[in-house]
Amino acid sequence: MSNTNLFNVPTMAQKQAAGETPEILFWVGCAGSFDDRYRRVTQAFVKILNHVGVDFAVLGDEESCTGDPARRGGNEFLFQMQAMSNIQVMDMYQVKKIVTACPHCFNTLKNEYPDLGGNYEVIHHSTYLQQLINQGKVKLQGGGEFKGKKITYHDSCYLGRANDIYEAPRAVLEALDADLMEMKRCRTRGLCCGAGGAQMFKDAEPGNKEINIERTEDALSTGADTIAVACPFCMTMMRDGVKSKEKEESVQVKDLAEIVAEAQGI
Amino acid sequence: MAIIQQIAFVIVLGVATWLIRKRVLRIRDNIRLGRSVDRTDNFGDRWKTMLLVAFGQQKMFKRFIPAFFHFLIYAGFLLINIEVLEFVIDGLAGTHRIFAEPLGGLYNVALNFFEFLAAAVMLACVVFLVRRNVIKVERFTKPEMNGWPAMDGNLILVIEVILMFAIFTMNATDQVLQKLDPEHYHDTGRFIISGLLVPLxxxxxxxxxxxxxxxxxxxHIIGIFAFALYVTYSKHLHIALAFPNTFFSKLQPKGQMDNMEEVTTEVKMMMGMPVENGGEPPAEVKTLGAKDVNDLTWMNILNAYSCTECGRCTSECPANLTGKKLSPRKVMMDVRDRAEEVGQQIAEGKEAFQDGKLLLSDEYISKEEINACTSCNACVEACPININPLDIILQLRRYTALEESSSPASWNSMFSNIETSMAPWKFPPTDRFKWATEWKEKQEAEG
Structure with missing residues (x-):
């Protein structure tokens, strides 16, 4: 496979024009599209998809916010407007299966769009990566640079408690032969990064500490040198936390897709 | 003498039943203040949830020490109450220990078992009193527990200790009387624990x-009736309501928010999509979201009456842990207090909801509290009986956004960004795909 093919990002419109229906729609999400840091996760995931040879496409300019932060902030009207116009677009392209790297998009598309007539098979990229590894399509020859490294995984609330996905992200990390260090508060008791429920888009209420600092302390106390995340908002919060603890030289915050792509040397 | 006792017992039983029934009906009416919501689907799953979570105490055992002592009280409560059946029959019929003769040796075994449980209950209550008042476990000392709630928790434990002590005293004196008056006091055999008190x-x-x-x-028997009545005024109603509360609890993934059908109709009409009833406005215009208890669902209010203020929710809440005002337990306590207040007004013949007070106000649940929630579901996960404070918080937020437009300013900006730029941040929508186009250009430039 030539290197440039790894950067191929077909859109649904292009696929339709060519008379094709891709197997999966990769839902990029707003953070995956606009956030400088999370764009690199989007790109890592695209490289994996191309490397494996998955038949996928994105909506490109036709994608818009799922409406999750509007709904959590109480603006049901705006949420439903967003949801219905997204459903119209996806139904136009006869979308059946969606993969997304954002747990908030995942939860909304999977659990909340059906009430408004949008029925799709929705998979979070952690589960999808686990499937690719299990099927032998992604081979992590000995884990590459992550072998034996200390990694801690921060549970995203919208994967974990919200949707009972605790094991898939861990299975991906274990496939790397990494030394998975659990935080004291993990899985069902995992502490929120502080960004959910639309908190990402406003300052915290008065208190005595920022939630992301509390959570970063949990992560740092494991002694891990990589904090693995599976959510764009957790990524921002944990990076800010590591920065304010002045640990950004020694501790990196990475998404599962980046870790898998790096371990594959792509 | 016996007949006077029988008459007295009938009166006590009648008054207790009447008072408790009145309270039960009041609570039922207060729960019915809430809007309807269908929770009659998937009976199989609902039974399973109730058996595991309420009957089997599955979620309690996430914290072993309190779970163990709580289990002693729970088992004691369920089983010792079998003995109340004998109390009631004796009281009505003027008999004394009516089961002693027919059960023979089994009576001794049963009573010894009950005594063992009673001792276990006493021990557990003492441990809990120590946890609350000596060790001062953090979740029992939060601000919402000041005053009556802390007193309520202690009172229940003290009453239980006294009731158990009454059982031992009764059994010990009975054993002495069996020797003095074997004709009237049937030989029950020795009771191991109360037997220790016999020398006294x-x-x-x-x-x-x-x-x-x-x-x-x-x-003991008046104590039990009084306790049963007291429970209906206290935080202790979970002993009964934990069962319906888990049975009717949400079965969908925790992340799923309920859809507002009234909004769906409006949005569909705006988008020119077909709607049911041809878009006729509904007969009754409901408040969008919740500002008071009657805007919540009956399930939310049942949740509030089921809450025993253990504070596991608050101790796991990221907002509360970092010093914010939000406490999920306080949300539940406020809903209950407000439902009680409204119920009292209705009972006094006043018009409901005309007192100038609101659930969503600084007197009960403030905006500062609901705005601090990260919707992380830690409180829902932590609750041993599946109470859902998050559902209430989100309904209150809906009111502030949809009816008052009083959401925090940054959220209003986020809303307008979504409306105009299709993203919560203010980026031109035409830049959405640049992550791919610029990326590819860069790769091609680099060859």
Whole structure:
């Protein structure tokens, strides 16, 4: 496979024009599209998809916010407007299966769009990566640079408690032969990064500490040198936390897709 | 003498039943203040949830020490109450320990088992009193527990200790009386625990012993009735409501928010999509979201009455842990207090919801509290009986956004960004795909 093919990002419109229906729609999400840091996760995931040879496409300019932060902030009207116009677009392209790297998009598309007539098979990229590894399509020859490294995984609330996905992200990390260090508060008791429920888009209420600092302390106390995340908002919060603890030289915050792509040397 | 006791017992039983029934009906009416919501689907799953979570105490055992002692009280409560059946029959029929003769040796085994449970309950209550008042476990000392809630928790534990002590006193004096008056006091065999108290009562004359035995008997049964009535006013209703509360609890993934159908109709009409009833406005215009208890669902209010203020939710809440005002337990306590207040007004013949007070106000649940929630579901996960404070918080937020437009300013900006730029941040929508186009250009430039 030539290197440039790894950067191929077909859109649904292009696929339709060519008379094709891709197997999966990769839902990029707003953070995956606009956030400088999370764009690199989007790109890592695209490289994996191309490397494996998955038949996928994105909506490109036709994608818009799922409406999750509007709904959590109480603006049901705006949420439903967003949801219905997204459903119209996806139904136009006869979308059946969606993969997304954002747990908030995942939860909304999977659990909340059906009430408004949008029925799709929705998979979070952690589960999808686990499937690719299990099927032998992604081979992590000995884990590459992550072998034996200390990694801690921060549970995203919208994967974990919200949707009972605790094991898939861990299975991906274990496939790397990494030394998975659990935080004291993990899985069902995992502490929120502080960004959910639309908190990402406003300052915290008065208190005595920022939630992301509390959570970063949990992560740092494991002694891990990589904090693995599976959510764009957790990524921002944990990076800010590591920065304010002045640990950004020694501790990196990475998404599962980046870790898998790096371990594959792509 | 016996007949006077029988008449007295009938009166006590009647008054207790009447008072408790009145309270139960009031609570039922208060729960019915809420909007309807269908929770009659998937009976199989609902039974399973109730058996595991309420009956089996599955979620309690996430914290082993309190779970163990709580289990002692729970098992004691369920089983010792079998003995109340004998109390009631004896009270009505004027008999004494009616099951002693027909059950023979089994009676001794059963009573010894109950005594063992009673001792276990006493031990657990003492441990809990120590946790609350000596160790001062953090979740019992949060601001919302000041005053009556802390007193309520202690009162329940003290009452339980006293009731158990009454059982031992009654059994001990009975064993002494069996020797003095075997004709009236049927031989029950030795009770191991109350047997230890027997030396205290030996040598006291029969009249005084009979008086002590009768006093303990009456104290215990009136105590149980009084406790049952007290429970309906206290945080302790979970002993009954935990069962329906888990049965009717949400079965969908925790992340799923309920859809507002009334909004769906409006959005569909705006988008020119077909709607049911041809878009006729509904007969009754409902408030969008919740500002008071009658805007919540009956399930939310049932949740509030089921809450025993253990504070596991608050101790796991990221907002509360970092010093914010939000406490999920306080949300539940406020809903209950407000439902009680409204119920009282209705009982007094006043018009409901005309007192100028609101659930969503600084007097009960403030905006500062609901705005601090990260919707992380830690409170929902932590609750041993599946109470959902998050559902209430989100309904209150809906009111602030949809009816008042009083959401935080940054959220209003986020809303307008979504409306105009299709993203919560203010980026031109035409830049959405640049992550791919610029990326590819860069790769091609680099060759």
């Amino acid at each position: 009562f030996e040598g006291i004359d029969k009249g005084a012993l009979v008086a002590i035995e009768r006093f303990a008997w009456w104290f």
